Amino acid sequence: MVSLRKITLLFLLSIIHLYNAQTSAMKKYRYDAGIGTPENYDIDSYRQTFYSSGNEMIPIPGLGVTLGGQWGMGNSFVIGDELKEVPALLKIGYYSYIENKFFEGEFRLPEMEIEKLLQEKIKNPVSGLESPKYNYFSVGIALNGVIVLWIRGNENQKEIQKFQASEKKYEKFSDVIDDERSQKEIYEGWFKNYSADLKRQIAEKALPYDNVDLYRKKYRLKINPSRKVTWMQIGTINMEKETLYADRKDYSETAIPYNIWLKWTDQGKEFEARIIFSKDEKYYRTNYKAESGPKFPYNFVKGETYHTFTSLDQDIPAELVLDINPENTDIRVFLQQKDKKYTLNDLTVKIFKK
DSSP: OOOHHHHHHHHHHHHHHHHHHHHHHHOEEEOEEEEEOOTTOOEEEEEEEEEETTOOEEEOSOOEEEOSSOTTTOSOOOOOSOEEEOEEEEEEEEEETTTTEEEEEEEEOOHHHHHHHHHOEEEOTTTOOEEESOOEEEEEEEGGGEEEEEEEOSSOEEEEEEEEOEEEOOSOGGGTSSOOSOHHHHHHHHHTTSOHHHHHHHHTTOOTTSSTHHHHOEEEEEEEESSOEEEEEEEETTSOEEEESSOOOSOEEEEOEEEEEEEEEETTEEEEEEEESSSOHHHHHHHHSOOSSOSSOTTGGGSHHHHHHTTSOTTSOEEEEEEEOTTSSOEEEEEEETTEEEEEOOOEEEEEEO
16 A cells, blocks of 8 residues: 555655746747748748747748748848747748749657757857857758758757648638739749759759758768867758867768868967868858858769768768878868778868968
């Protein structure tokens, strides 16, 4: 027979558990959010909202027309002072100009995982200051109703989840979007402005991000510079980004890198290098010179780096070796897995002495 004392103890524990759960649900964080799409993929959104488990509505700024080119980044990166609960639900509704289709979706989010990420701090070893590692949600919308959600900060970005929206049909365009023209008029008016090359890509279903999963494939990878680095930032083609203040000693599940920025010291002199995994310098200028254009090559899946990575066994660890020459004037890049070694030549490498 269960004693009264034991019943009382169980009751008190349940009350404490309930209180902790409610307190956690009510905790608020400083963050913002935005919508982004790949280049040439323009949409008109009529619904883009987070909801918390406490039913707090958290609007995502930028409702209306979003022009392509901000995939993985969102349409702004301004963090206000308002505190918000953890997002637990995402509601999306939009019209895709390039596909002439409406898509809608309502998606449950991994709330506990998101809260842990919002609680993470990053410490600058130079200043000693701590700041939130993540404070922005980027909602990416791609072809065929694909939705990808990232969380990002100034130096890091991590994919949370991929979702699939459903196609919707409406009798009148104006039932959803404030425009009295027919859907046919809207589409034809937009389509006539497309270039011949873009129309060809649409017809051949050869647009970038026709298959987002090509970019999301991950490998057990360690990036191994031949110098002891003081800072390194790795950008990958799934739009994740990781910043390290020392060499990474272990292997990590990593998508294919397209951009690596590293700093090191040799004989008292400071150096930094910027590596773009493409010989087309426009991607270097976009990443580092703030020029307009895509952040990485949209034809990346046809290039040497992608082809070499996809020849690897995903279950076996691999190393990306950054071999800096003795003069600190050049870097050779190798991809190694067991006894196989591949040289990557399709690169743009810039080295600066500080």
